[in-house]
Amino acid sequence: xxxxxxxxxxxxxxxxxxxxxxxxxxxxxxxxxxxxxxxxxxxxxxxxxxxxxxxxxxxxxxxxxxxxxxxxxxxxxxxxxxxxxxxxxxxxxxxxxxxxxxxxxxxxxxxxxxxxxxxxxxxxxxxxxxxxxxxxxxxxxxxxxxxxxxxxxxxxxxxxxxxxxxxxxxxxxxxxxxxxxxxxxxx
Ligand SMILES: Cc1cc2nc3c(=O)[nH]c(=O)nc-3n(C[C@H](O)[C@H](O)[C@H](O)COP(=O)(O)O)c2cc1C
Numbered sequence: 084x085x086x087x088x089x090x091x092x093x094x095x096x097x098x099x100x101x102x103x104x105x106x107x108x109x110x111x112x113x114x115x116x117x118x119x120x121x122x123x124x125x126x127x128x129x130x131x132x133x134x135x136x137x138x139x140x141x142x143x144x145x146x147x148x149x150x151x152x153x154x155x156x157x158x159x160x161x162x163x164x165x166x167x168x169x170x171x172x173x174x175x176x177x178x179x180x181x182x183x184x185x186x187x188x189x190x191x192x193x194x195x196x197x198x199x200x201x202x203x204x205x206x207x208x209x210x211x212x213x214x215x216x217x218x219x220x221x222x223x224x225x226x227x228x229x230x231x232x233x234x235x236x237x238x239x240x241x242x243x244x245x246x247x248x249x250x251x252x253x254x255x256x257x258x259x260x261x262x263x264x265x266x267x268x269x270x
Contacts, residue, residue, distance in 0.1 A: 088264050092120050097171050102200070102237065105238050169208070190220055192224070203230065204232035205231070209229075229253070229256050
């Protein structure tokens with residue numbers, strides 16, 4: 084019997100009406116019961132600066148690190164900014180990765196979903212993020228991939244996924260992620 088696993092969800096967009104935030108909430112509903120998804124907020128994290136760390140980590144960093152550390156797994160849901168990861172998400176990754184040797188990410192199974200109104204579904208951000216995950220020792224699910232384009236027409240008024248085909252693909256993605264987490268989680 085698989086255990087229930089907590090998943091820290093990092094949303095790469097900070098805007099209220101974000102398609103990526105909607106996607107994160109939709110994925111929480113489509114996920115199997117063994118995964119409990121919770122968004123860990125990144126919008127109030129001061130920019131990473133090693134001098135600030137030395138002087139005493141800001142409360143927002145400490146809280147963020149604690150929330151990620153407590154989770155069994157990681158799910159990134161992100162837009163693409165200039166063919167890469169938005170600065171706010173990269174900052175969160177940098178904050179969580181330090182102090183050196185105390186990263187809160189290491190060894191936690193992860194997955195990446197990128198969402199864009201454009202046709203290529205945030206492919207560039209998705210893969211730049213994977214590059215950081217290699218260094219941070221986050222075993223990141225390879226298949227299925229999720230580059231979700233056409234974001235402007237994805238959701239209904241309640242935040243549900245309009246297209247049955249897309250809903251089916253995302254459900255399969257979350258089922259595969261649950262199996263990935265079960266196979267790779269510590270403990
Ligand atoms: C600074 C900036 C850069 C962007 N660069 C890209 C890009 O490289 N590729 C892309 O598909 N969309 C790009 N966009 C458009 C975003 O995909 C679009 O704003 C999207 O709605 C952001 O995700 P969100 O709805 O979750 O906030 C960019 C938007 C901003 C603000």
